[in-house]
Structure formats: structure tokens, C-alpha cells
Amino acid sequence: MNIGTQSQAVLLLTAWFGKREKDDPKPLSPTEWGRFAQWLKDKGTAPDALLSAADPVECLNGWTDRSVTPERVRYLLGRSGALGLAVEKWQRAGLWVMTRSDADYPARLKQRLKFEAPPVLFGCGNRQLLSQDGIAVVGSRDASDADLAYTARLGGEIAMQGYSVVSGGARGVDESAMQGALDQEGTVIGVMADRLLRAATSAKYRKGLMANNVVLVSPFNPEAGFDAGNAMARNKYIYCLSVLAIVVAASNNKGGTWAGAVENLSKGWVPLWVRPHMDSRSGNAALVERGARSLPDGNGVNIRRLIDEGPIHQGSSASAELFGPTGPGASGQPRIGESTTHPDYAADPRTSSSLATAVASPSTVPSGSLSDSASLYDFFLRKLAEETAKTPRTPADLRERLGINKTQLNEWLKRALEEGKVRKLNRPVRYQVAEAIQRSLNL
Numbered sequence: 214m215n216i217g218t219q220s221q222a223v224l225l226l227t228a229w230f231g232k233r234e235k236d237d238p239k240p241l242s243p244t245e246w247g248r249f250a251q252w253l254k255d256k257g258t259a260p261d262a263l264l265s266a267a268d269p270v271e272c273l274n275g276w277t278d279r280s281v282t283p284e285r286v287r288y289l290l291g292r293s294g295a296l297g298l299a300v301e302k303w304q305r306a307g308l309w310v311m312t313r314s315d316a317d318y319p320a321r322l323k324q325r326l327k328f329e330a331p332p333v334l335f336g337c338g339n340r341q342l343l344s345q346d347g348i349a350v351v352g353s354r355d356a357s358d359a360d361l362a363y364t365a366r367l368g369g370e371i372a373m374q375g376y377s378v379v380s381g382g383a384r385g386v387d388e389s390a391m392q393g394a395l396d397q398e399g400t401v402i403g404v405m406a407d408r409l410l411r412a413a414t415s416a417k418y419r420k421g422l423m424a425n426n427v428v429l430v431s432p433f434n435p436e437a438g439f440d441a442g443n444a445m446a447r448n449k450y451i452y453c454l455s456v457l458a459i460v461v462a463a464s465n466n467k468g469g470t471w472a473g474a475v476e477n478l479s480k481g482w483v484p485l486w487v488r489p490h491m492d493s494r495s496g497n498a499a500l501v502e503r504g505a506r507s508l509p510d511g512n513g514v515n516i517r518r519l520i521d522e523g524p525i526h527q528g529s530s531a532s533a534e535l536f537g538p539t540g541p542g543a544s545g546q547p548r549i550g551e552s553t554t555h556p557d558y559a560a561d562p563r564t565s566s567s568l569a570t571a572v573a574s575p576s577t578v579p580s581g582s583l584s585d586s587a588s589l590y591d592f593f594l595r596k597l598a599e600e601t602a603k604t605p606r607t608p609a610d611l612r613e614r615l616g617i618n619k620t621q622l623n624e625w626l627k628r629a630l631e632e633g634k635v636r637k638l639n640r641p642v643r644y645q646v647a648e649a650i651q652r653s654l655n656l
Contacts, residue, residue, distance in 0.1 A: 216300060216310055217261075218261040218264055218265075219259060219260055219261045219312070219314055220310060220312045220314075221264065221293075221296065222259075222261045222263055222264050222290070223246075223260055223312045223313075223314070223332055223333060224296060224310065224333060225264075225289050225290050225292055225293065225296055226240065226241050226246065226260070226286065226289050226290065226332075227240045227241050227246050227333055228240055228333055228434060229437070230296055230298070230299040230434070231295055231298070231299065231436075238284075238285045238289065240289060241281060241289070241332075243326075243328070243329050243330065243331050243332060244328060244329055245278075245280060245281050246332040247327070247328025247330075248278065248281065248328065249276075249278070249281050249286075250313075250328075250332070251328065252276055263290055268287070269286055269287055269290050270283040270287055273286065302410075302436075303335070303410070303435060306337070306410050306413050306435075307337050308335055308336065308337050308409070308410065308413060309335075309336055309337065309340065310333060310334070310335055310336075311333070311334040311335075311336060311430075312332060312334075313330060313331075313333075317340060317341070317343070317344065318334070319334075319454060320344065321344075321453055321454055321455075322450065322454065325453040325480075325482050326453055329449075331432035331450065333432065334431070334432055335409055335431050335432075335433075335434075335435045336409075336428060336429060336430040336431070337409070337413040337422065337428070337429050338421075338422045338425070338427045338429055339400075339426070339428050341428075342377055342400050342401075342402055342427075342428040343402060343428060343430065343454065345377055346376050346377065346456045347376060347378065347379035347402050347454060347455045347456065348371045348377070348378060348455055348456065348457050348459065348516060349380065349451050349452055349454070349455035349457070349458035349483070350364065350367060350368060350371070350378055350379070350387075350390035350458075350459050350461065351380060351381065351387065351448075351451060351458065351459070351460055351461070351474070352364065352385065352386025352460060352461035352463065352470055353462045353463065353468065353470055354383055354384050354386075354387075355385060356385050356386050356389075356461065356462045357462070360386065360461050361386065361389045362389075363461065364386050364389040364390045364393065364461050365389045365390070365392065365396075367390060367461070368389065368390040368392065368394040368397075369393040369394060369396060369397040369399070370514060370516075371390075371394060371399065372393070372394040372395075372397040372398070372399020372400070373397050373399070374515075374516045374517070376399075376456075376516055377394070377399070377400040377402050378390050378391055378393070378394040378400075378401050379401075379404065379451055379454050379455045380401075380402075380403060380404070380451065381403070381404055381405070381444075381447060381448075381451055382403040382404070382405045382406075382412060382429065383406070383444075386461045386462060386470075387403075388417075390461075391403060392417070395420070395421045395426065395427070398426065399426065400427070401421060401426065401427045401428070402428050402430070402454060403418075403428070403429040403430070404447050405429055405431040405447070406431070406433065406439070406444040406446075406447045407431075407433065407437050407438055407439045407440065407443060407444070408435075408437070408438065408439075409429060409431040409433075409435040410435040412429050413429060413435075431447070432446075432447065432450065433447075444469055445469055445472055445473075448469060448472065448473030448476065449473070449476060449477075449482075452473065452476075452477045452482045452483055453482050453483075455483050456483060456520060457483050457484050457486070457516070457519055457520050458474075458483050458484070458485050458486070459485075459486050459487070459488070459508070459514070460474050460485065460486070460487040460488065460496075460497065460500060460505070461487075461488050462488070462490075462496075463487070463495075463496030463497055463500060464496045465494060465496040466499065467496075468496075470496070471500075474487075475500075475503065478500070478503055478504050478505060484519070484520070484522070485504075485505040485506070486505060486506045486507070486508050486519055487500050487501060487505045488508055489507045489508060489510065506522070521618050521620060522618060590625060590628070593615070593617075594629065594634060596615055597611070597615070597629075597635070597644070597646050600614050600615065601644065601645040601646050602646075605638050605643035605644060606643055606644060607641055607642060607644075608622060608623070608626070608642065611626075611644065626644055629646075633647065634646065634647055635647060
């Protein structure tokens with residue numbers, strides 16, 4: 214393992230090595246390191262400059278922080294002997310170290326967590342997987358046999374659709390999802406809260422590691438045992454490494470799965486879907502009430518459709534079924550996880566006259582303002598004209614305001630462009646109904 218001086222400095226300041234004595238100063242937390250690193254950057258000083266200085270405190274002139282004291286910095290940087298021993302052990306186990314300054318550090322962690330992104334990631338396996346699209350699958354350690362069987366199928370379906378499974382490596386739902394993906398020769402990102410060193414040499418990951426289908430990472434010491442605080446803290450990394458998250462089983466208002474899901478809903482990192490539960494008092498049902506979406510009934514999911522649907526408004530209990538590739542009412546066998554009927558739209562909960570409502574129930578199209586025999590496409594043009602009368606709108610704005618999904622919006626916008634009814638502006642991409650069409654609609 215070749216660790217540069219920059220990474221050495223970051224490790225010394227932020228990581229544990231071996232067993233900690235009671236009175237030893239603690240390494241800097243991600244938040245503390247974020248403050249300190251920003252100050253060094255503003256001053257034009259790299260972390261490795263602290264290592265080369267005769268006394269690192271000399272480099273800290275002007276630094277004032279109640280918790281990150283010069284004395285604490287000096288102590289942490291003086292642990293080079295312990296670092297050397299630790300690196301030698303990690304190297305023998307095939308581990309690598311990644312810091313926030315590395316080019317391949319996951320951009321999603323930086324974008325979503327800012328200064329709270331972990332300064333160091335320990336890992337083994339294919340680190341390039343950290344930048345690929347992954348689906349977080351989380352749930353209870355004590356999930357039922359039915360939940361575990363469902364999770365294994367879900368992991369396999371995610372893999373077959375070209376996404377990585379992102380999970381925590383714990384027994385129960387985490388392991389079932391990861392193994393389900395590996396059984397289909399898919400890729401897996403495991404975010405470990407403890408014992409990364411042991412996991413790196415475990416038989417259950419050996420085949421996947423050798424095939425470059427697995428990456429295991431941890432922001433904690435690779436030799437650390439289980440710690441409830443670390444297990445809670447790593448939840449955010451699972452969500453923030455993903456493009457979408459699925460909760461299979463959660464206890465109501467308790468446990469790590471619940472806490473992580475609620476934090477994600479609060480921070481809005483990724484869209485959250487949950488497996489439907491018959492018991493209205495379950496944690497799954499409670500998460501839907503808090504703003505998560507309920508997965509369509511069936512034996513699996515269509516991931517692309519889940520991503521296209523995106524998040525819903527905080528606190529809404531609305532959920533939407535997803536339509537198949539041939540549109541609503543099409544015949545044929547459904548994909549795993551899709552029901553046999555898939556309405557194209559989910560009603561926008563903010564308005565009773567949204568386009569979504571009209572499509573779900575054509576009889577709700579307002580009479581007088583639009584001919585009862587007019588097509589839904591014509592009604593779309595009218596609603597588009599209303600939304601873009603004063604200013605062009607981005608596709609994301611239109612999806613939210615009109616309450617329709619990405620695929621249908623793109624199809625209708627393409628048709629409107631070909632017919633000359635819409636003009637497209639770039640940088641950023643925006644759309645607006647042409648002036649002649651605006652006048653003909655008497656808007």
C-alpha cells in the first residue's frame with residue numbers, strides 16, 4: 214500500500230490506530246476535519262506541511278477552535294509509529310486507503326454531505342464501483358424469512374438491471390440483498406460499520422472480490438468492533454452513495470433502519486421507497502406517512518421507473534404505481550415487481566386540476582376551457598402554456614408542476630417541438646409554448 218504524505222497527514226489527524234487508551238485525544242471527527250481542512254485551504258497550507266514542520270503548531274498561527282486545539286493536533290500527528298504498523302497490517306489484508314483529496318473519492322459523498330463527508334475511507338475491492346449508480350437496500354437484522362427471500366430476489370433484480378446493490382453488510386436484509394446481487398454476477402458496495410479487516414478475508418466475499426464485483430468500504434478503523442454509534446453513523450453513507458433507496462423492513466420509531474430512513478427523508482438525499490406492509494402500525498407504513506413511497510405490489514421492482522418517479526413532497530402519504538414499457542393497458546406479462554396495470558401518472562397532491570389527475574380520470578378534465586373530446590396531449594399543451602406563459606421552464610420544473618413522469622413528458626415535448634408548438638432554450642434546457650399557440654389558446 215503506497216500512502217503519500219498528504220494521505221498520511223489526513224490519517225494521523227482523523228483515524229484510530231489499534232486500541233485507544235482512555236485519556237488519549239480523539240482523532241478529528243468529519244465535521245471537525247471539515248473546519249480544519251477548510252482553514253488550511255484558505256491559508257494556502259496543505260495538510261502534509263504539518264508533517265514536515267519542526268513543530269506543527271508553528272503552522273497554526275491564527276487558528277482558533279475550542280475543540281481542535283494545537284495541542285490535540287500535535288499529539289495526533291505524533292502517532293507515525295502506530296500508523297506504520299497499522300498500514301503494514303492493512304496491506305497484508307489487501308486493504309487500501311482513500312482520502313477526500315483523492316481523484317476517485319466518491320463525488321456523491323462530497324456533494325451531499327459537504328464537510329461531513331468522511332475524510333478517510335478504508336476499503337478493499339474494486340474502488341471504481343463507488344462512483345457507479347447503486348441502489349441502497351436496507352432493513353432489519355431480524356427480518357422475517359419472507360422478507361429475506363424477497364430481499365434476495367430484489368438484489369438479483371437490481372443486478373440484472375445494471376445497478377449495484379449498496380448496503381451495510383450486516384446480517385439480515387443487508388447480507389441477503391448483497392448475496393442476491395452476487396448470485397446474479399452483479400456488483401455490490403458494502404458500507405461496513407465494523408470489522409472491515411475480517412470482511413476483506415471472508416469467504417462470502419472472496420469470489421466477488423476476485424471478480425472485481427465487490428467493494429467494501431468503511432470510514433472507521435478496519436479493526437473496530439461493533440459500535441452502535443458507528444452503525445448509526447454509517448447509514449448516511451449508504452444513502453449518499455446511492456441514487457435511490459429501498460427499505461424492506463423497518464421497526465416503527467426505533468432501530469438503525471428507521472433512523473437512517475427518517476434522516477434521508479429529512480435531508481432529501483435520495484428518493485425513498487418501502488416494501489408495502491399489511492400492518493398499518495408497521496415502520497414501513499409509518500415511513501410512507503412521513504413521505505416515502507410504497508413499492509408496487511409484485512415480486513420485484515423496475516428500478517428505472519422508480520428513479521424516474523423521483524421524490525414526493527415531504528409528509529405526503531401519496532404513492533404511485535409504475536407503468537410498464539408498453540404503456541398503460543398493455544397486455545403481456547409484467548416485469549418482476551410491476552403490477553399488471555400501471556397508470557401513467559401520479560396525481561400532484563398540490564392541485565386537484567393537475568394534468569396527472571386528468572390522465573388518471575379523463576372525466577375530470579375541466580369542461581368549457583377544453584373540449585370534452587380533446588386529447589390528453591392537447592390538454593398537456595394547455596397546461597404547458599399556463600406554466601410557461603411568463604417564463605420558460607426546465608424539464609424538472611415541468612415534471613413537478615404538471616405531475617407527470619419523465620418518460621411521458623419527454624415524449625410530448627418531442628412531439629410539440631416537431632410540430633413547432635414549443636420552443637427549446639439551452640443553457641440550461643428550458644421549454645416554452647410558442648407565442649402563436651399561446652394566442653390560439655386565448656391565454
